[in-house]
Amino acid sequence: MDERVFTITVGGRAGEGVKKAAQVIAHIFCAAGWNVCQADDYQSLIRGGHNFSTVSTSQTPVYCAHQNHDLLICFDQRSIDKHLKRLKDGALLFYNSDEAQCEQGIPIPMNSLMKKHYHGASNVSLAALAIFAALAGMTQEQLQEQIVQQYRRDIEENTAYAMEIYGMVSQRCDYGLDWSVNKPFHFVSGIQAIILGASKAGLDFFYGYPMTPASSLLHYAALKQESLNLFAIHAESELAAINMALGSAMAGCRTAVGSSGGGFALMQEGFSAAGMVEAPLLCILSSRPGPATGASTYTAQEDLFFALHQGHGEFGRVVASPDSNNRALSLSAELLALAWELQIPTILLTEKHLSEGMADIGMNHPELPEAKELPGTAGASYQRYAATPNGVSPLVFPGHKCAPDTVVKWTTLEHLENGVRSDSAADIKAMKDKRGIKAKAIQEACKRYQTTAEYGEGELLVFAYGSTVLELREAQKYSQRPFKIIAPIYLEPFPHEKLEQYRGKEVVVVEHSQSGLFAQFLKIKLDVQVKHLINKYDGRAFDPIELAKQIEELQDA
Amino acid sequence: MRDINTDKENTWCSGCGNFGILNAFKKSVAMMVEAGISLDDIVMTCGIGCHGKIFDYLNMSGMYGLHGRALASAQGIKLANPDLKVICFGGDGDSLGEGLEHTLFAAKRNMDITLILHNNGTYGLTTGQFSPLSPRGYKGLSTPKGSIETPFRPIPLLLEAGATFIARSYSARLDHLAHTIQRAVNHKGFSIVEVLQPCVTYYNTYSLYNKMVKELEIVPYNRNLALQLATAEEAFYIGVFLEETKPVYHEELYGSHNPAMDRKASAERVI
Numbered sequence: 048m049d050e051r052v053f054t055i056t057v058g059g060r061a062g063e064g065v066k067k068a069a070q071v072i073a074h075i076f077c078a079a080g081w082n083v084c085q086a087d088d089y090q091s092l093i094r095g096g097h098n099f100s101t102v103s104t105s106q107t108p109v110y111c112a113h114q115n116h117d118l119l120i121c122f123d124q125r126s127i128d129k130h131l132k133r134l135k136d137g138a139l140l141f142y143n144s145d146e147a148q149c150e151q152g153i154p155i156p157m158n159s160l161m162k163k164h165y166h167g168a169s170n171v172s173l174a175a176l177a178i179f180a181a182l183a184g185m186t187q188e189q190l191q192e193q194i195v196q197q198y199r200r201d202i203e204e205n206t207a208y209a210m211e212i213y214g215m216v217s218q219r220c221d222y223g224l225d226w227s228v229n230k231p232f233h234f235v236s237g238i239q240a241i242i243l244g245a246s247k248a249g250l251d252f253f254y255g256y257p258m259t260p261a262s263s264l265l266h267y268a269a270l271k272q273e274s275l276n277l278f279a280i281h282a283e284s285e286l287a288a289i290n291m292a293l294g295s296a297m298a299g300c301r302t303a304v305g306s307s308g309g310g311f312a313l314m315q316e317g318f319s320a321a322g323m324v325e326a327p328l329l330c331i332l333s334s335r336p337g338p339a340t341g342a343s344t345y346t347a348q349e350d351l352f353f354a355l356h357q358g359h360g361e362f363g364r365v366v367a368s369p370d371s372n373n374r375a376l377s378l379s380a381e382l383l384a385l386a387w388e389l390q391i392p393t394i395l396l397t398e399k400h401l402s403e404g405m406a407d408i409g410m411n412h413p414e415l416p417e418a419k420e421l422p423g424t425a426g427a428s429y430q431r432y433a434a435t436p437n438g439v440s441p442l443v444f445p446g447h448k449c450a451p452d453t454v455v456k457w458t459t460l461e462h463l464e465n466g467v468r469s470d471s472a473a474d475i476k477a478m479k480d481k482r483g484i485k486a487k488a489i490q491e492a493c494k495r496y497q498t499t500a501e502y503g504e505g506e507l508l509v510f511a512y513g514s515t516v517l518e519l520r521e522a523q524k525y526s527q528r529p530f531k532i533i534a535p536i537y538l539e540p541f542p543h544e545k546l547e548q549y550r551g552k553e554v555v556v557v558e559h560s561q562s563g564l565f566a567q568f569l570k571i572k573l574d575v576q577v578k579h580l581i582n583k584y585d586g587r588a589f590d591p592i593e594l595a596k597q598i599e600e601l602q603d604a
Numbered sequence: 605m606r607d608i609n610t611d612k613e614n615t616w617c618s619g620c621g622n623f624g625i626l627n628a629f630k631k632s633v634a635m636m637v638e639a640g641i642s643l644d645d646i647v648m649t650c651g652i653g654c655h656g657k658i659f660d661y662l663n664m665s666g667m668y669g670l671h672g673r674a675l676a677s678a679q680g681i682k683l684a685n686p687d688l689k690v691i692c693f694g695g696d697g698d699s700l701g702e703g704l705e706h707t708l709f710a711a712k713r714n715m716d717i718t719l720i721l722h723n724n725g726t727y728g729l730t731t732g733q734f735s736p737l738s739p740r741g742y743k744g745l746s747t748p749k750g751s752i753e754t755p756f757r758p759i760p761l762l763l764e765a766g767a768t769f770i771a772r773s774y775s776a777r778l779d780h781l782a783h784t785i786q787r788a789v790n791h792k793g794f795s796i797v798e799v800l801q802p803c804v805t806y807y808n809t810y811s812l813y814n815k816m817v818k819e820l821e822i823v824p825y826n827r828n829l830a831l832q833l834a835t836a837e838e839a840f841y842i843g844v845f846l847e848e849t850k851p852v853y854h855e856e857l858y859g860s861h862n863p864a865m866d867r868k869a870s871a872e873r874v875i
Binding site: 243244246247248249251252254274275276278280282283284286287290291292293294295296297298299300301302316317320324412415417427444445446447448449450451452453454455456457458459460462466467468 | 606610612642643644645647649652657659660663664665666667668669670672673676677678679680681682683684685687688705706708709857858863864865867868869870873874875
């Protein structure tokens with residue numbers, strides 16, 4: 048099988064449909080049965096600036112987008128200036144000659160042609176699709192079909208514009224797309240996979256407040272609320288979101304909240320309340336470079352310890368990070384199920400790269416767990432915080448239809464088994480012990496799921512977590528010397544049973560943090576000798592080929 | 605109706621206005637139950653402060669929430685199971701200080717829940733600092749020279765925010781308060797009852813209120829009059845200032861659906 052990876056990049060200003068064009072191209076490859084990754088690089092603005100969207104695709108697996116282009120389509124000068132140096136040998140460049148000048152590449156007067164074909168709002172993104180369609184050998188009918196399916200408005204003008212550009216492109220790229228395949232696919236972002244997984248596990252409510260790159264949790268849940276049987280509520284703040292979520296959980300609904308670092312910081316207080324009232328709650332943290340407002344639209348892994356230590360006070364939690372879009376789907380379901388099984392808050396820690404990176408998660412999903420409570424017996428003797436051997440108290444929900452003659456008291460103050468406040472020494476200790484013994488149940492429950500992943504074989508041991516694993520898996524394909532990737536998926540409780548074999552070993556750590564937080568974490572947990580730390584903290588993902596080179600150079604040193 | 609008292613030792617100061625609110629609330633619950641509402645369907649939330657202790661003195665379901673956040677949790681409960689009558693107790697520090705945003709947004713949404721605002725004009729439980737409703741010049745540990753802030757006026761504030769039932773009562777007028785609470789809970793939409801509540805230790809307003817409280821006989825026929833009466837200086841008017849019908853949030857969101865009762869199991873969910 049042809050193992051080549053083709054990388055196609057569309058660049059332009061915000062509002063020009065850069066991402067849309069790339070996504071349509073990605074869909075065409077998906078339907079042909081190819082493996083596809085799409086990554087969007089954009090700025091925190093609505094119009095102008097520089098956006099680009101990259102599709103890397105291959106007939107063999109591809110794990111993340113590359114940063115050197117086989118095909119570059121530029122709507123403006125800035126896109127050329129920024130990306131010209133990243134053209135591969137033999138790559139093709141098309142550019143909008145009404146906006147830009149370039150000594151190489153093929154000029155297309157995209158603006159003049161828009162003036163000719165559009166009466167109202169024009170759409171330059173069609174130019175990229177038309178160029179690609181001609182290069183890939185699509186027929187006019189195939190191009191027309193894509194326009195109708197993907198751009199629902201202004202079909203006539205879009206078609207006329209696209210067809211003229213299609214006719215101007217005489218070059219051909221022999222990708223070897225088999226048009227007869229027509230494979231069903233499910234091309235989703237990590238965030239979309241998270242919502243889908245949680246929905247399957249029983250999610251009823253998502254409460255949030257916009258913050259990039261977590262906003263799409265709210266957007267996708269709202270968009271899909273009918274088909275996914277859930278409600279998305281845009282609250283007045285993150286404080287409201289998490290406290291509303293606690294209320295909904297108390298009344299019997301599976302709930303989740305999500306934000307990026309700043310918003311998650313505001314949720315600290317509510318997270319701690321979840322620990323005290325023993326609320327089952329799925330929390331999604333999608334990181335971007337911080338501290339504070341930081342760099343809104345870029346990627347980072349600097350919230351590792353923040354996630355592990357979210358909330359004040361002592362209580363159990365689970366923190367886990369998906370290493371692929373498929374894992375985002377299953378892990379989200381697992382974490383919602385664990386939250387309900389154990390009545391604890393759980394955190395799905397991810398980052399912009401995975402949150403917004405698109406991949407085909409396929410049509411056949413694995414069996415996903417369901418979020419179910421330990422059911423209690425309604426009646427006068429019910430006690431919300433009844434002591435049990437594993438610390439998990441049976442749950443009933445208020446209301447005469449759910450639990451007649453039953454008092455259900457959830458309490459953020461320290462309390463007795465019946466939920467009434469107490470601050471006697473004996474009661475404080477007893478309830479802390481009740482929550483404390485859950486630790487064992489948490490540890491055992493997590494073992495039911497895949498807590499770590501390993502990829503490849505080699506003497507060299509490379510540790511990573513989250514979407515950095517995708518960057519490493521792609522790099523693995525290009526590295527002259529083999530290495531083994533070890534990826535903890537569950538971070539808390541730490542999967543010692545799987546990882547003790549690496550205690551004290553010499554390892555390489557790859558991550559997106561300035562101070563090497565993950566390396567510090569591994570030193571604490573496994574006393575590993577971090578021989579090399581490869582850390583990138585400029586907000587951008589690694590280019591896999593450059594990452595492969597960095598790893599090779601380490602070995603030679 | 606079963607006994608709704610608990611054996612928790614009451615630690616309010618002797619003469620605290622909260623006793624009046626507790627007793628009036630118990631009376632209103634009895635009236636609600638008599639009117640056919642199941643006691644199991646009345647769910648309360650409260651924040652942190654002297655008012656919050658009411659949670660422990662009532663053998664009823666609910667959430668003893670975080671300071672300022674009780675109204676957010678109350679909304680989450682209502683959205684999950686709209687069959688429940690959700691009543692939130694909040695102090696003036698709780699609902700108009702730390703949690704002001706949730707109060708305004710619950711009103712903005714016309715969320716079908718009730719806020720009982722314990723207005724004692726002070727932070728009782730943290731030893732008498734000035735509150736969002738303390739008058740200018742109020743002296744407390746954090747304002748030894750007197751407060752230099754102008755207090756909020758809760759009724760105009762909530763009216764502007766979108767509450768559809770606004771009333772005021774007085775903790776020492778048990779029957780008036782009980783009936784007002786019952787009316788507020790029966791109202792479909794966001795209802796608030798501001799309760800004038802003396803704090804015997806830090807801000808004793810009994811003689812002021814006993815002298816100045818005057819009952820309204822009817823609901824003012826327009827908003828301007830309601831505002832005038834609510835902010836009048838010649839008297840503290842108590843009664844219903846506003847009662848109007850507007851679409852409620854949960855019905856706008858999902859009609860007659862009930863998320864908690866109509867949950868779909870995983871097997872029925874397609875992704």
